[in-house]
Amino acid sequence: MARIPTTVVTGFLGAGKTTLIRHLLENAGGRRLAVVVNEFGDVGIDGEILRGCGVEGCADDDILELANGCICCTVADDFLPTLRKLIDRPNPPEHILIETSGLALPKPLVKAFTWPEVRTRATVDGVIAMIDADAVAAGRFAHDEAALAKAREADPTLDHDTPLEELFEEQLGCADLVILNKTDLIDAQTLARVEASLAEHLRPGVKVVHARQGALDPAVLLGLGVAAEDDLDSRKSHHEGEDDHDHDDFDSFVVRGGVVGDVDVLTARLKGALEAHDILRLKGVVAVQGKPARLIVQAVGPRIQTYFDRPWREGEARASSLVVIGEKGLNAEAIAPLIAAMIA
Structure with a gap:
């Protein structure tokens, strides 16, 4: 089989x-896809967004959520039973998409595909790393080794990279394909500089493709056929030999409310909150007065969509929420x- x-x-x-995954679902061309979504937080926002895409043939039970913590830390308890649930179906999916939490280490997840109960039933077609080109251009994940070494000499407390830098390197180092997204937000010279900064963290032969709004031909993303679980040694990690990693460096919480009257006012007020506080990410569903559909809110840095x-x-x-x-x-x-107060 x-x-x-x-x-x-x-x-x-x-x-x-x-x-990106929503775009893949909308352009599946009749292929049966299933999605496993890993949340960081208490509500399944990403799963709800995907279920709301209205793609014909993509049923609610084709989108499964793991909301009990980072997928790389709950492989045995959560991920493997979920994967078995999919592959044991009488009519299993033709391809499975796994959206990891932004805080997840990809290598432990790939390693799970070496487990005997999975190895003969599923394979990692490829690991795709999504990169926000505009964020990298702004220096949020700059990797100046010389400057870092100088800082370490001046301050002995800087013995290790910050958690964000480490996660960034882990995701790039495990990738079979890198998607440099949001390229429309930077110019060609800046884009070239961003690509050069990424290159030092990629394995030999890994390609970088450009995207806007995650819109790429599924033929570029699916069917890589790399069997990543058979190539673990080349995917270097800061956590070699460790079974998990620590998420104590991150906090998340949920804010719930009612119906909002004006979307423009909400967006302006949310932008003010993002600028005033150290918020990495904000996402959710908002009810708007007089509107029959849900409003999806996605924010990273100062940008709100x-x-x-x-x-x-x-x-x-x-x-x-x-x-x-x-x-x-x-x-x-x-x-x-x-x-x-904004969503009261």
């Missing part, structure tokens, strides 16, 4: 993973009431 190809989509918070997806279902409570993610020490006591 042929093994089911599985594509792992990794990438930092807000890089565009959900948008909003769009209406599916109509509210009959009997479904019209309520708003936003997930806020930041580094440890995020001032939830100040931020939560601020955002709650």
Whole structure:
């Protein structure tokens, strides 16, 4: 029996993973796809966004959520049973997409495909790393080794990279294909500089492709056929020999509310909150007065994206939920009431 190809989509918070997968679902060309979504936070926002895409042939039970923590830390308890649930179906999917949390290490997930109960049934077709070109251009993940070495000499507390830098390197180092997303937000010279900064972290032969809004031909992304689980040694990691990693450097919380009156006012107020506080990522669903469909809110850095997806279902409570993610020490006591007042 042929093994089911599985594509792992990794990438930092807000890089565009959900948008990419939504595009793949909308352009599947009749291919039966299933999606496993790993959340960081208490509500399944990404799964809800994908279910709202309205793609014919993509049923609700084709999108499965793992909301009990980072997928790389819950492989045995959560991921493997979920994968078995998919491959044991009478009519299993032709291809599986896995959207990892922005905080996930991809290598432990790839390693799970070497387990005997999975190895004969599924294979990692490829690991795709989504990169926010504009964020890298702004220096959020600059890798100046000389400057870092100088800083270490001056300050002995800087013995290791920050968690964000380490995660960024892990995701690039495990990738079989890198998607440099949001390239429309930077000029050609800046784009070349960003690509050069990424190159030092990529394995030999790994290609970088450009994208806007995650719109790429599925033929570019699916069918890589690399069997990544057979090539673990080339995928170097800061966590070699470790079974998991520590997420204590990140905080997340959920803010719930009711119906919003004006989308422009909401966007402006959210932008103010993003600028005033150290929020890495904000995403969620908002109910808007007089609108029959849900408003999806996605924010990373100072950028906010909003769009209406599916109509509210009959009997479904019209309520708003936003997930806020930041580094440890995020001032939830100040931020939560601020955002709650916006969606009251």
